[in-house]
Amino acid sequence: MTTAEMMNVVLLSCGRNKRWKRNSIVLFDYDNNAADVEDNSSLHLLMLKSLEQKNINERRLPENCRDRYVIRRLAKSSDGITTADLELLRKTFMERYANCKDHSEKIYELKCTICAINEIKICSRDPQWLTQYQYLLNWCYCQIRFISNPAERFQLFLEVKEKYRKMFELLRDVDDVDKLSSYLHWSQLCYQYAELVDRESLSWCIDVVINAKNALFVPSSRSSTLSSKTDSSGSYQSSSSSNEQMESIGLENQRRIKIATIGLIQSNVLKTENAYVCSLKRRLKVTL
Numbered sequence: 001m002t003t004a005e006m007m008n009v010v011l012l013s014c015g016r017n018k019r020w021k022r023n024s025i026v027l028f029d030y031d032n033n034a035a036d037v038e039d040n041s042s043l044h045l046l047m048l049k050s051l052e053q054k055n056i057n058e059r060r061l062p063e064n065c066r067d068r069y070v071i072r073r074l075a076k077s078s079d080g081i082t083t084a085d086l087e088l089l090r091k092t093f094m095e096r097y098a099n100c101k102d103h104s105e106k107i108y109e110l111k112c113t114i115c116a117i118n119e120i121k122i123c124s125r126d127p128q129w130l131t132q133y134q135y136l137l138n139w140c141y142c143q144i145r146f147i148s149n150p151a152e153r154f155q156l157f158l159e160v161k162e163k164y165r166k167m168f169e170l171l172r173d174v175d176d177v178d179k180l181s182s183y184l185h186w187s188q189l190c191y192q193y194a195e196l197v198d199r200e201s202l203s204w205c206i207d208v209v210i211n212a213k214n215a216l217f218v219p220s221s222r223s224s225t226l227s228s229k230t231d232s233s234g235s236y237q238s239s240s241s242s243n244e245q246m247e248s249i250g251l252e253n254q255r256r257i258k259i260a261t262i263g264l265i266q267s268n269v270l271k272t273e274n275a276y277v278c279s280l281k282r283r284l285k286v287t288l
Contacts, residue, residue, distance in 0.1 A: 063115050065112035065115055065116070067112055067113070067115065067116035068115055068116055068119050070089075070116070071089075071116050071119035071120060072119055075119070075120075075121065081120060082129075083126070083128045083129045083132050086120075086129065086132035086133055086135075086136060087132050087135075089116070089136065090132065090135055090136040090139065093109070093113045093116075093136070093139075093140070094139065096109050097109045097110065097113075097143065103147060106143075106147055107144070107147060107148065110140055110143055110144040110147075110148075111144075113136075113140045114140060114141075114144070114159070117136065117137065117140065117163075120133065122163065122166045122167055122170065123170075124170075125170050125171060125174065127178075127181070130167060130171075130182060131181065131182075131185075133167075134167075134182065134185040135185075137160060137163060137164075137185075137189075138185055138188060138189055141156060141157075141159075141160045141189060141192075142188075142189070142192050144156060145192055145193060153193065153196060154196050156193075157193045157196045157197075160189060161201060164182075164186050164189075164204075167182060168182070168186075168204060175215065176208050176211040176212040176215060177212045177215050177216060177258050179208070180208065180212055180258055180261045180262065180265070181261060183204065183205050183208045183209075183265055184261050184264055184265050184268075186201075186204065186205065187205045187264070187265045187268035187269055187272070188268055190202060190205070190268065190269070190272045191268045191271050191272045191275065194271070194272045194275035194276050194279065195275065195276060195279035195280075197272055197276060202269055202272065202273070205265050205268070205269050206269065208265075209262050209265055209266060209269075212258065212262055213262060216255060216258055216259060216262075
C-alpha cells in the first residue's frame with residue numbers, strides 16, 4: 001500500500017505584510033507492492049528497509065529541500081519576492097546554519113540555501129533589493145568556500161559569478177557611480193575566491209572604478225549653477241539659501257561615500273591579485 005508522511009513546511013503568506021505561516025504538504029512514498037510478497041519474508045523486510053532508507057536519502061538531497069517550494073510560492077504571490085522577504089530568508093538561513101552541530105550538517109544547509117537562491121529570478125534594478133540579494137549571496141558562498149571540498153570550489157565560483165554577471169547586465173544603463181556598492185560586494189567575493197579568480201572578474205571592478213572616478217572628479221556644474229544664482233540675485237530668502245546649503249552638504253557627503261567605496265574596491269582588487277600570485281607560487285613549488 002502507498003504510505004504518506006505529513007511534513008510541515010514554513011511558507012510566507014501572499015499578503016502585503018508577509019509573516020511566517022505554517023502549511024502542510026504531503027510526501028508520498030512509492031508503492032512497495034507489499035501485497036505481492038509474504039509479510040514474514042526476510043527478503044520483503046530487507047526491501048522495505050532499503051526503500052525507506054532510499055526515500056529518506058532522497059528527501060535529504062539539497063535539490064529536494066523544502067526551501068525551493070517556499071521561494072516558488074513567494075515568487076507567485078502578488079508582490080513577488082520583496083526586499084523584506086530576502087532579508088527574512090537570509091536571517092532564517094543564517095540561524096539554521098548557526099544551529100548545525102557538525103560539518104556535514106553545515107554543508108547540507110548551505111547547499112540547500114544555494115538551491116533556494118537558484119529559484120530567485122534576478123529581475124529587479126532596485127538598489128535595496130539588489131543589496132539584500134547580494135548580502136544573501138555573499139554570506140552563503142563565503143561560508144561554503146571555506147568548508148566545502150576544494151574540488152567543488154571552482155564550480156561554486158563560476159555559479160556566483162554568473163549571478164553577478166546577470167546583475168551587472170541589468171545595471172548596464174545605470175551610472176557607474178550609482179552601482180558602486182554592487183561592485184564592492186563582487187570585489188569582496190573575488191578576494192574570498194582569490195586563487196580561482198580570472199581576469200574578467202577583476203576587469204569588472206577595474207572598469208567601474210575608472211569610470212566612477214572620472215565622473216566624481218569632474219567639476220560639478222550643479223555647484224557652479226547654485227553659486228551663480230546666489231550671486232546674481234540678492235532677493236533670495238534665508239530659508240532658500242539654507243535649503244541649498246543643506247542640499248550641497250548632502251551631495252558632498254554622498255560623494256565622499258562613493259569615493260570611499262572606490263577605495264575599498266581598489267583595495268579588494270589589490271588583495272585579490274596578491275593572494276592569487278601567492279597561490280600560484282605555492283602551486284609552482286609543488287610542481288617543481
